[in-house]
Amino acid sequence: MCGVSASGELSLAVGLRHPGVYGAVFSASPGAGFTPPAVLPTGLPRVYLVAGTQEPFFLANATVWADALREARADVVLHERSGDHGDPFWQEEFTRMAAWAFG
Structure with missing residues (x-):
């Protein structure tokens, strides 16, 4: 499950409610x-x-979110880097997300 901005929270809501369906959640x-x-x-x-x-x-x-997930013993990564709210930032990160999940 993947989303950015408001849909980033949607990906968390849906992914956490259906862990048997979604093995990884990407939230940018x-x-x-x-x-x-x-x-x-x-x-x-x-x-x-x-x-x-x-x-x-x-x-x-x-x-x-990262703190709450860590407290629940979830496997969570929080990547903080220079950037702002927009497509170029998210596009650059997507390959890192995919490599983390599938690499």
Whole structure:
């Protein structure tokens, strides 16, 4: 499951609700304010989060998700790098996400 910005949070919501269907979730610059539930289920899919240093709201949200997923003992990566909220940033990261999931 993969998404960017608001659909980055959608990918988290759907992927975490259906871990038997989605083995990996890619969430780039997750936004819109969806927050992790107080208790995450067990058997979570692997999650790759990325956000740029020039998009502080999205970076903060990705960090909240990464912390919650780590606390639930999920396999999670948070990649923070220079960049802003837009297609070039996400396109460059997608090959890293795919290599992490399938490499």
